[in-house]
Amino acid sequence: MKESMRTSSGAVIPRMTAEQAEARSYLTMSLLDKMHLMPVGDPVAYSAAADGSPIYYFDPCRVREAPPENWYIPDEADLVQPMRLENGTLIGRMSTRRAAELGYYTRERLAQMHYDVPPEPAAYTLRGDRSVIYFYDKSAAVRQPLMCVRCGREVRYRRKLCRACFEADLAQRRAEGDAHRNAEYHMQRERVLFFDLELTGVYEHDEIISVSIMNGAGEMLMNTLVHPTHKKRWKQTEKIHGITPEMVADAPTLSELAPRIRGLFDAADVLIAYGISTDYAHIKYIYATPAERNALRAKTRCAAAEFVRYLQEHHPDLTHASLSDAMQVLQVEWDGVAHTSVADTIACAKVWERLFPHYYED
Ligand SMILES: [Zn+2]
Known part of the structure; x- marks a missing residue:
C-alpha cells in the first residue's frame, strides 16, 4: 500500500497505523457515527484494514453534530454486509423491496421518476453475478421539471403538455368546437324559445315568481310575474331580481299560467335557457306525468354549457361562466335591467346566436 492517497476532493492524506491515529485522537467514521457526529471536510489520514480497504481518520476538532436522520439509520453493526464508500460512509446491503420501503431507488428508477440522482448511494444490492447495484435516497434527490406527456421532450406548460403541444391541442379542440356549433342550422326562429325564470331561491321547495319566454325572432311571448302559493318572503333573492311579495300579490299562479306555457313549449322545437337545470327543475311541474316531463327535458338546451365548452376552446384562462361573463366574452350588451327575467x-x-352563428340559416 502506498504511503499517501488523494481523497475525492483532491486533498492528499498520509497513511498511518491505527496506533498512530489513536495517539492523535483521530476518529473513524464508525466512532463518529456512535457519537452522533459527522466530519467537517475530508479525512486527515487513513490506514489499511485487514482486507486492504482504507479506514479513514477524522480530526476531532473538525466535527459537528449529526442531524438525527443520520444517526437513527442503523450503525455499522446493524448493516448487512456493510460497504464503505469513497467518502467514508458505510452503506448496507438490502433487497430491492426493502430499499423501496425506505424510499431508495436505483439510478434508472429515479431517472424514470424525474429525479436527479444524489451524489452518493444510500444502500446496495448484488446481482446474481455479484456485481453491485446502488440504491439512492429519493428524499435527498432533486425533482427534475416534468416533461410534456405528449412529446416527452419539452417541459410542461399546461394540462401536462408543453406549450407547443398545448397550443396544438387547443387549436384542435377549437376546430372541433367550431365544427360542432357551425353544424347547427335550419332552425326556425319562431320555433326556438328562450326562457328565464326568477325564483324565491335555488332549492327544490322554492317557487317561480317570474317567467319570460321569447322566440328566436325576438317576440316576447310571455313576460309575467307569478304569485307563489307557499312562499311569503324571499329576502335573499329579492336583492338580486328586485321582485317583492307586494309585486306578485295580484299576479297569476303557476297553475293558472300552465296551459299557456304548455301551449308555447309544445309548439317549440327547442327550449334554451342559461343554466337550464335550475329552470327545468321548477318549470317541469307544469306537466303532470314523467313522460311529459321527459319530453320537455329532451327539447332543452343549456346556453351556459355551450358557453363553457366555447371558453375551454377559446379562452382556457377564464373560469367564470355566468351570463354576464358570456356577454362580456361574446360582446353582447344588456337590453333592459340586468338580472330581470x-x-x-x-x-x-343573443349569446346563443353568437355561439351558433348559422343557427337560423338555411
Ligand atoms: Zn410537447
Whole structure:
C-alpha cells in the first residue's frame, strides 16, 4: 500500500497505523457515527484494514453534530454486509423491496421518476453475478421539471403538455368546437324559445315568481310575474331580481299560467335557457306525468354549457361562466335591467346566436 492517497476532493492524506491515529485522537467514521457526529471536510489520514480497504481518520476538532436522520439509520453493526464508500460512509446491503420501503431507488428508477440522482448511494444490492447495484435516497434527490406527456421532450406548460403541444391541442379542440356549433342550422326562429325564470331561491321547495319566454325572432311571448302559493318572503333573492311579495300579490299562479306555457313549449322545437337545470327543475311541474316531463327535458338546451365548452376552446384562462361573463366574452350588451327575467332572456338569445352563428340559416 502506498504511503499517501488523494481523497475525492483532491486533498492528499498520509497513511498511518491505527496506533498512530489513536495517539492523535483521530476518529473513524464508525466512532463518529456512535457519537452522533459527522466530519467537517475530508479525512486527515487513513490506514489499511485487514482486507486492504482504507479506514479513514477524522480530526476531532473538525466535527459537528449529526442531524438525527443520520444517526437513527442503523450503525455499522446493524448493516448487512456493510460497504464503505469513497467518502467514508458505510452503506448496507438490502433487497430491492426493502430499499423501496425506505424510499431508495436505483439510478434508472429515479431517472424514470424525474429525479436527479444524489451524489452518493444510500444502500446496495448484488446481482446474481455479484456485481453491485446502488440504491439512492429519493428524499435527498432533486425533482427534475416534468416533461410534456405528449412529446416527452419539452417541459410542461399546461394540462401536462408543453406549450407547443398545448397550443396544438387547443387549436384542435377549437376546430372541433367550431365544427360542432357551425353544424347547427335550419332552425326556425319562431320555433326556438328562450326562457328565464326568477325564483324565491335555488332549492327544490322554492317557487317561480317570474317567467319570460321569447322566440328566436325576438317576440316576447310571455313576460309575467307569478304569485307563489307557499312562499311569503324571499329576502335573499329579492336583492338580486328586485321582485317583492307586494309585486306578485295580484299576479297569476303557476297553475293558472300552465296551459299557456304548455301551449308555447309544445309548439317549440327547442327550449334554451342559461343554466337550464335550475329552470327545468321548477318549470317541469307544469306537466303532470314523467313522460311529459321527459319530453320537455329532451327539447332543452343549456346556453351556459355551450358557453363553457366555447371558453375551454377559446379562452382556457377564464373560469367564470355566468351570463354576464358570456356577454362580456361574446360582446353582447344588456337590453333592459340586468338580472330581470326579461333582460336575461334577451341576453341568452343573443349569446346563443353568437355561439351558433348559422343557427337560423338555411
Ligand atoms: Zn410537447
